[in-house]
Amino acid sequence: MKNYLWLIALLTLQLGACTVANHPTDRAPSDNAQPKQAEAEKPAIPSRPFSADSFHDLLVAEFAVRRNQFDVALGHYVHQAHQTRDPGVTARATRLAQYIKAQNAALDMAQLWAELEPDSAEAQYTTATLLAQNKQPLQALEHMERVLNAGGATNFTAIVASSLNMPKLSQQLVASAIDGLISRHPQYGQLYVSRAIMEQSHNKPSQALASVRKGIALDNTDLQAVIIETRLLQQMGRDDEAFVRLEAIQQQYPDNRRLRLQYARLLLKKDLNKAREQFEYLLASTPNEADLLMSLALINTELNDYPQAKQYFKRALATNTRNNEALYYLAQIAEREDLLDEAIARYQAISLGDDYIAASNRMAELYSQQGDDDAALAMLQQRRQQHPELALRFYLLEAELLFNSQHYEQCHALLTEALNLHPEQGNLLYMRSLVSERRNDFALMEQDLRSIITQDPQNVTALNALGYVLANRGVRLEEAFELINQALSLKPNDPAILDSLGWVEFKRGNYARAVTLLEKAYAAFPDPEVASHLGEVLWTLNKQEQAQQIWQQGLEKNPGNPIIESTMQRLLNNSGNSELTTAAPPANSSP
Template sequence: MLLPFALASCATHNGVQPAEKAAEKPAAPATLPFKSTAVPPKTIDKELLFNYLAGEISVQRGAWEAAYEHLLLAAKEAKDAVAASKAARLAWRQDDMKRATRATKLWIEYDPNALSARQLAMLAALRNDDMDTALEQAHAMLLIAKARGKDGFLLLSSALATTKNRNKLLLIQDIAHQYAGDARAQYALALVSSQEKEFTTALQALDEAQKIDPQWDKPYLLRVQIFAMQGDEAGAEKLLREAADKYPSPALLEAYGRLLMQQKHYEEALKYFRKALDLNPKDHELLYVVGVLALQTRDWDLARSTWEQLRDNPRYHKEEEAWYFLGQLEELRGNLRQATENYNKIKAGRLRNDAQIRTAILTGKLGNLEESHELFNALRLTDPDQAVQIYITEAQLLKDLHKPESALKIYDEAINAYPQDADLLYATGLLAADLGDIEKAEADFKAALAIKPDDSDALNALGYTLADQTDRYEEAYAYVKKALELDPESPAILDSMGWVLFRMKEYSEALKYLRRAAEKLDDPEIFAHLGEALWTTGAKKEARDILDKASKKYPDNPKLKDALKRLQ
């Protein structure tokens, strides 16, 4: 859980320059550390031209050996670093280290400040167990990177990450020893060591890096990853929280915010993302996450100001997306007409179809069912690949509006158009079961299973319906048992198994499944089943506590209401 967010955070903030830097005049180019002594010819003769052309044609034909020889000849005659680099890469891709080394030497001779050439030379030397050459090329990389204003240690560790050669550890340890006072060198050692699962070495290197530069955020993020890789999730979380609070850089604050999001602690996550945004107010990605979290936590004023800011910013280039979330904002607040107006602002982009579906749904909720149906029909015509899901969405809308017969008509129309769609048959069966039409529900579920025999949802629905609305408990048990074998961690299926066992008066076993389901999912129907099972087994206080708590959270749920009535 902890690995992806730290990496994502690093990717988000690497290379971000303050606005003041961007406004400065470009600095004069630094003097590069190496000079080429190669002198290209003044003219191109026929043989040189032939080798260039023959090399390129051979590349296109996949004749890599011929391509290599022609390009190498062209490189030698023209003193051409580009031709040498192509020859080197060809040989490297074919894992021919002898040829790769020969071409790379020419490449470095003609362009000694080419970081890619130095990188290939270093990796080839490691493969050949030539540590002296590998170190020579590594030092060259550091000098060139410094002159170009880049982090040579990071480039070095990134290059070493591409090889599995164990010599890379010896090389990076030697570099870190020579640059013992440089936090970046220690961090590079930690990166390479962690890739090789040499965690003790990595953590010691991070200790050194943090002694040198205690406010640098990358060592903290890498330490978090190492803790997680070792299985210490709690330690990783504690470390990240402490680092974000003590050294609040955008990367650390965002990383901890993402962890809180994964744990669904949205209000706390929002606090950390807002702190990160305060430090980096021009980061549109941070602003985007703040907007999403503001909607999630129902902070309407913050949500509105955030999405309007993104909508009106010409550099964001996602005006359509901002309009979509402004539509979501109004929909969540119950302002359905304003929500529809916002959705209708979206004329293109990946959210256009979804916005049109939301418009069709809201039009129905506003009482314009004929217009809503026309909108759904138009969507099915313009997006035939999603037609089945659009049918299901329209039927669900009608069911929510307490028009189940109209919903069944939509399903009948859909099944006539798509008679072999298991999802449609399954959805129709669910509605029929809700209406108490057991014969139709059973037929629809079995028709779906004839198409998809291992559909755990359909198996579960059929088993649950038979257990809940008939006395065919043995059949119900068989269907739910098979569903549970296919999806053993599904809270819905665990609940069904508990309910089947309860109906079979296997109370002790029933409670085991119902408790597991309730632990996995906050669902009123699961709480209704668990409460009823507890009451029946004599645990009336626990049952009452569970049902009272659930009914306060879900006051309109019919299953909870029925359970409470039966137990009065």
């Protein structure tokens, strides 16, 4: 009985302390210190009597906390908070619920705590924060205003930021509530900054800039407001003004990491070497921060300082947080240094995630560059079998490799196999249509393209491709014209579609319109095929000199291009001109 009474006394002291102590939320809410004998001159810790049942529950909760059985403890605290309505018990329950991320219980307890202690800035602030996290910004603003009235530190900006992904009506209600707060507290700068955040998210940068500057004028110590101001200036294209402002404030507060980080990011647009200095300064105090290591690695890569870049990427790897990204960039550097085996090994080490497919594709291309298509295909097939959920993407990578290496029959068989597993899949159908064209199987090509259009009548790529194939073969030209026009209506001024339309107009005998369309396409996209088409139309219009200039321009950019050379040879031979069978780039042009 004596020990039991001692525990009761201990618990009474601890519960009383809960009403006056601010327990940290970044560690477990346990009281490990043994109670000290109260000194006579110190005021007694406030306490209140509890029923035997409540004492028993609270005692169980306290021992559960000591054994790290936080869920058990929380259940007892929540029950007793409602039973006793004691502020100390409720505060303790709130903090424990926050610590173990029991969001529903935390909000329940915080609201009860705010009700029991309406003048407590901590209770009101905690409730406001949890309400904002629970997508209840209007109620959160009410509690945060009570914090303001109590003279506590507020965070209206966080509540506003939490509402930005909510429906439009909810955002309008929050904006209206902020305006109401400003009318009641016109000298409180943070409210104007909060309004600026809303205005910025609604793409009103000028209004947002005026609001945030009003907030800064009322409170020039609000560094978050300065960061928002500089971001707005950047958004408005006033980079120089943003730079001067941020440079000045950063010098005023050299130890503020957020300001220095924002300054470093702004320097990325102006001076990479100075940006590197700022990131190195930041890294000095947190040498294992992965984001800073990656930033420095990328800056050094951009500066072509590959040895330094590789050191930072390897240090980032050691943090085990952004491994795939670091490995991918290390592989890219190895490629630039022509260390293809090292690049393949880096890509190979990338695990399943965002970079996995891209890494697989690069590996296949590197194997192919080394003349080992078999190794590339084996790797892609193995990964396809290992990851059935990615099979479709690997089928397409394999097909692209076979297509580029001109293994059209093998590519056709692979795509047919894939389509048996993924019927009517648009990307597979389109890829097979390209292969069918090379195999001169125009019936299957048209069938696949029409299957895509049936599924997606507004598929611009399929509409343009089918129209172009018909035009190129000189068949069903009116149908080809309609298909290409439909594609152009969906994607106006697209140079590839303009080229197709110019080509079908040429086939229809509308040479003047064909030249206009092809010149427009060539100006936007000087592709060899467009050059070939434009040159042929000009040649047909007896503008041979202009035609040869276009072809030569194309060959300067794409030496030995077979499309241009075959067109030139056909037309020159047909004209009986035996002096020149292919156009050669000027003697001083690059090889």
